[in-house]
Amino acid sequence: MQTVLTSVGGQTPPLLPVAGEVHALGPALTGEWSGQGGTLAQWQFGQWQFITPQEGWRAWDLTDGVARVYSGGAWTEALQNLAGLGIGTTSDAQNLLAVAAPASLLSHAGADHQLKINKDDIRNLYEKYALSTKLYSELTVGVNEEVSDDDARIMQVMQIVVSNNSKATKISEKLGQGTDFTSLANLYNEQQQIETFISRKDVPSSMEKVVFLMDNNQISPCIEAEKKYYFYKVKVYKQNS
Secondary structure, three states, X not given: OOEEEOXXXXXXXXXXXXXXXXXXXXXXXXXXXXOOOOOEEEEEOOEEEEEXXXXXXXXXXXXXXXXXXXXXXXXXXXXXXXXXXXXXXXXXXXXXXXXXXXXXXXXXXXXXXXXXOOHHHHHHHHHHHHHHHHHHHHHOOOOOOOOOOHHHOEEEEEEEEEOOHHHHHHHHHHHHOOXXXXXXXXXXXXXXXXXXXXXXXXXXXXXXXXXXXXXXXOEOOOEEEOOEEEEEEEEEOOOOO
């Protein structure tokens, strides 16, 4: 913060100003503030000094208890109309709100809390669900999942696929530090889907030797195959009986 504002949009000077107090002046002014619209009025050495704020200046509004930024000729709330917000991580063009944390709390003000989702988002989620269901059905045609034939096993996994070695290294470090797999997948995964189904016949041997020995909720190390880097977390896998 660059300053503290005693008031925002003030029009009339206080009768007993305190040394150092600063007011962000409005347009229609009276008394000693006349003709100083849009400036900052600071009381110093027994008189008002007027300062023209610059684009991007930040201040704390004592009256409303909010942070403000000077933009487009007005002192607007700093946490409104943001291009993006990252908490514990970095937002991007697709994820304007990004949160990396063990949990997120959405409380209520009153009787309930409403989470509103755009109908296009709902349609997109349904299409992904329908696609994954269709894929599962196609992969398991003629397969009895209760038999002990490893080649017929289907594994439901979450995946992170990247084509850059430095990204793969960063993901390995974050997983080693205990960062949530889902959060990393939302941030880094280059595939269209995070959750998918795989079988032995669908993956390279280097991947098969690692993934199909894993248990539920186990996370694989980085697997390099076909010029890409893979990380898997097993969701559902029935071991042989």
